[in-house]
Structures are given as structure tokens and as C-alpha cells.
Amino acid sequence: MEKQEIRTFGRRHGKKLSARQQTLVDELLPTLKPTTGDILEIGFGAGEHVRFLAKNNPQSIIIGAEPFMNGVASLLSAITDEKNNTVFDEYKNIRIWADDVRDFLRETDSKFNQIWILHPDPWPKARHEKRRLLSAEFLNTLSKYLSTDGEIIIGTDHWEYFDWILEQIKSTDLTATIPDMEIIETRYQSKNKAGTDAPKYLILKN
Secondary structure, eight states: OOOOOOOOSOOSOOSOOOHHHHHIIIIIGGGGOOSOOSEEEESOTTSHHHHHHHHHOTTSOEEEEOOOHHHHHHHHHHTBOTTTOOBOGGGTTEEEEOSOHHHHHHHOOOOEEEEEEESOOOOOSGGGGGGOSOOHHHHHHHHTTEEEEEEEEEEESOHHHHHHHHHHHTTSSOEEEOOSSOOOOOHHHHHOTTOOSSOEEEEEEO
């Protein structure tokens, strides 16, 4: 029997979408389905950092993967003109995968310059540890989708999860460095749900 993948994310839907958001999900989202790209962000929340990447890398295709539909709807709202629901020019390089990123990876032949994973759910309870996204198995999978000089950038404010990720990396062929600067501030980071002093980051390369 084929092994069933563990779902590494929580609920798919939150509060009811607005009429405009629902229209964007129904009509615009299908046109933004990605095939290949240059930069990938996994679990983009409300999409602030996806928009940052799009603005600062105008020649690159930015793919955001997020299974939580309210986050997807928030990003769609932010990148479109409210008058006619068309995508602003500065965001026309954004593509959105509104589902489990592992399904997208099975479909694409992309080699990414960067793969961003900022503040993934730490699943802090021991019985939920198996649902953590950044297992050695998943990191090995991501490594196959890096370009020659590509890198995986991870940020978390949950220090126990950070240490757990470091242990997972030992079972991969990736090399890890810990940068000594703050890479990016996101809305989730500002909430600092873990109550720590500051996020920690890792940069992984093949």
C-alpha cells in the first residue's frame, strides 16, 4: 500500500471571503497557476513577502504556495486594482499555488534560485511533531529543485523548532549557515507568537 503523506498544515479555510475575494479566487486565481519559476515561497501567509520578492526581482517569476485560502485571497486582493480586479504591473510576475506545495513540486521542472520558508507552523506539541514541514525528507526533496547556486532560506521565531531543523539537516547533504542579520520582517514575525527575542534564520545550499 502506498504511504500516505502527512498533511503538514492546519485548516484550509477561515472566515468567509468577501464578495470581491471570492471573485478573485474563482476567476483570477486559475490564470495564475504556476508551471515553472525562479523563486519559490512556501507558506506565504497573507503574501507580504511574496509581494516584496516580486517588486525586487522584476525579471523573475515568483511562485507563492499557500494552502490556506484566506491567505491566498488576501494576496490576490493586494496585487489587484479594486476597480477592475486586474493585476498591478509590479506584481505581474507572481504565480500562486493554492494547495500543498509537494503537489506542485511533482509537476514542475523548475530550478529555483531561492526557496523561502518563513515562520512555518512549529507544531510544538510532541504528538504533532511528525507534522512539521521541515523534516530531513522534505529538505532533501527541496534540494533537488535548487539551481546550481540556489539556496533555501528558513526563518522561525520558535527556537526549539530551529534546533530541531538543525538536527534534521544532519540527515541531508545540505550545508547550513546561520546569518547574523535580520533578513525580512513579516506580519507573522511582528506577532512573535513564540515570545522569543528575535527570529533565527538558516541558509541551506547543496
